[in-house]
Amino acid sequence: MYNERKISSAVINRLPRYYRYLGDLLENDITRISSKELSIKMNITASQIRQDLNNFGGFGQQGYGYNVEYLYSEIKKILGLDKVYNLIVVGGGNIGQALVNYTNFEKRGFVITAVFDVNPRLIGMTIRGIEVHDVDCMEEFVKNNNVDVAILTLPRSQANTVASNLAEWGVKGMWNFSHVDLNMPDDIKVENVHLTDSLMTLLYKINEVETDEASIIHNTDNNKE
Amino acid sequence: MYNERKISSAVINRLPRYYRYLGDLLENDITRISSKELSIKMNITASQIRQDLNNFGGFGQQGYGYNVEYLYSEIKKILGLDKVYNLIVVGGGNIGQALVNYTNFEKRGFVITAVFDVNPRLIGMTIRGIEVHDVDCMEEFVKNNNVDVAILTLPRSQANTVASNLAEWGVKGMWNFSHVDLNMPDDIKVENVHLTDSLMTLLYKINEVETDEASIIHNTDNNKE
Numbered sequence: 420m421y422n423e424r425k426i427s428s429a430v431i432n433r434l435p436r437y438y439r440y441l442g443d444l445l446e447n448d449i450t451r452i453s454s455k456e457l458s459i460k461m462n463i464t465a466s467q468i469r470q471d472l473n474n475f476g477g478f479g480q481q482g483y484g485y486n487v488e489y490l491y492s493e494i495k496k497i498l499g500l501d502k503v504y505n506l507i508v509v510g511g512g513n514i515g516q517a518l519v520n521y522t523n524f525e526k527r528g529f530v531i532t533a534v535f536d537v538n539p540r541l542i543g544m545t546i547r548g549i550e551v552h553d554v555d556c557m558e559e560f561v562k563n564n565n566v567d568v569a570i571l572t573l574p575r576s577q578a579n580t581v582a583s584n585l586a587e588w589g590v591k592g593m594w595n596f597s598h599v600d601l602n603m604p605d606d607i608k609v610e611n612v613h614l615t616d617s618l619m620t621l622l623y624k625i626n627e628v629e630t631d632e633a634s635i636i637h638n639t640d641n642n643k644e
Numbered sequence: 645m646y647n648e649r650k651i652s653s654a655v656i657n658r659l660p661r662y663y664r665y666l667g668d669l670l671e672n673d674i675t676r677i678s679s680k681e682l683s684i685k686m687n688i689t690a691s692q693i694r695q696d697l698n699n700f701g702g703f704g705q706q707g708y709g710y711n712v713e714y715l716y717s718e719i720k721k722i723l724g725l726d727k728v729y730n731l732i733v734v735g736g737g738n739i740g741q742a743l744v745n746y747t748n749f750e751k752r753g754f755v756i757t758a759v760f761d762v763n764p765r766l767i768g769m770t771i772r773g774i775e776v777h778d779v780d781c782m783e784e785f786v787k788n789n790n791v792d793v794a795i796l797t798l799p800r801s802q803a804n805t806v807a808s809n810l811a812e813w814g815v816k817g818m819w820n821f822s823h824v825d826l827n828m829p830d831d832i833k834v835e836n837v838h839l840t841d842s843l844m845t846l847l848y849k850i851n852e853v854e855t856d857e858a859s860i861i862h863n864t865d866n867n868k869e
Binding site for chain 2 (some may be wrong): 426431434435436438439445460462484497498499500504513514516517518520521523524527529567568591592594597599602606609610612614615616617618619620621622623624625626627628629643
C-alpha cells in the first residue's frame with residue numbers, strides 16, 4: 420500500500436542508504452537488527468529509522484527488531500531494483516566512459532545499451548563492448564528502444580536542449596552530470612551529480628574549520644574588522 | 645564577519661549553485677539582478693535568496709538589486725575559491741582517471757598532484773602528466789606535501805582504513821566516491837558522491853510516476869492488495 424501516499428524526498432534519498440547497510444548486514448550473516456543497533460551503525464536516530472520505515476508499512480516487530488532479509492528485499496522492491504533498466508550515455512568523454520566501465524551497475528540491473536557522441540574520433544569505438552554512436556542516430560534509437568534513463572555527461576551549453584529532446588522521445592529520467600540545472604516537465608525525473616558543486620562544498624567546510632581555529636586564536640583581531 | 649556565525653549546511657550546499665548562476669550572468673554581461681529575477685532563474689523563492697545571502701552580511705540594495713560581480717567575487721571568497729588546493733586521487737581506476745582528466749578542476753584552482761594505486765599495471769603510468777604512485781609511497785607524499793583533499797575512488801572495503809590514515813597524516817577533507825560512509829573525526833570534512841545511491845533515487849522517482857499513473861487507472865485493484 421506504500422505507493423498510495425506521497426513519500427517525502429528526504430526519505431526517498433535515505434532509502435538507498437538503508438539498502439546499502441542492510442546488504443552489508445546480510446553479507447555478514449546478520450539476520451535481524453533492532454532500530455537502535457541500526458541507528459548506531461547508520462548514525463541516525465532510532466526514531467528516525469522507525470519513522471522512515473513506517474512510510475512503507477513498517478517491517479519491525481516490538482522486541483524482535485527488523486528481519487534484515489525481508490526488509491532488504493522489500494526496500495529492493497520499493498526502489499524498483501527487482502527490474503532491469505535500459506540506460507544510455509549521452510557524451511562519451513571521461514566521465515561517460517568511466518560510467519560505462521563501472522561494472523557494478525550491471526550487477527544491479529542498470530544496463531547501459533548505447534553511448535552517443537558528436538566526436539568522430541569516438542564514434543564507432545566500443546567501450547566494454549558498448550558502441551559509441553553518432554548523436555544523429557539517437558532519436559531513432561530512443562524511439563525504438565525503451566530507454567529509462569539518459570546519463571548526461573555533455574557540455575552544459577547543450578544539456579538542456581538534448582534533455583528536452585530525449586524527454587520528448589520517451590526517456591523517463593535524466594541522470595545529469597552536466598554542470599547546469601535542467602528545466603524539465605514534472606513527469607521527467609532528474610537527479611543531478613554536480614561534481615564541482617560537491618567539491619566546492621567540501622572546500623568551504625575545510626576553510627570553515629581553519630577559520631574557526633584562527634578565530635579562536637585571533638579573536639580580538641577579528642572583532643576589529 | 646560572516647565567519648563568526650555558524651552557517652547551516654543547507655545554505656552552504658546552495659552556495660556553489662549561486663556561484664554558478666552568478667558566473668553565468670557575468671558571462672552574459674548582466675551586472676545587476678533583483679532577488680526576484682534571480683529566484684525565477686534558480687527556481688527558489690526570492691525570500692530564500694535574501695535569507696541565504698543575509699548569512700554573509702547580504703549584498704543587496706533595496707530598489708537596485710544585487711551587484712552581480714561583487715556578489716560573485718564575495719561568494720568566491722566565502723567558498724575559498726581565491727586559493728589553490730592540493731588534491732590527490734587514491735584509486736586510479738575508471739572514476740579516478742576521469743577526474744584527473746577533468747581539466748575544469750584546475751581552472752578553478754583544484755590541482756591534482758598525484759594518484760595512488762596498488763595495481764602494478766597502473767603504477768608508473770602518467771595521466772595527463774600526473775604520475776600514478778605506489779600506495780606505499782603515500783604516507784611520505786602526504787606528510788611532505790600539504791594535501792588539502794584526498795579523492796577516494798577505492799574499493800569500499802578499504803576506504804575507511806585509508807581515510808583514517810590520510811587524516812592522521814594531515815589531509816583535511818575526503819571527497820568520497822567509495823560506496824561506503826566514512827567514520828571520521830569532526831575536524832575532517834567529508835563530501836560523499838555515492839553514484840549508485842543517486843541512480844537508485846532516480847529510478848525510485850521514475851517508478852513512482854509510473855505507479856501513480858497505474859494507480860489512477862487500477863485504483864480499485866490496488867486497494868485489494
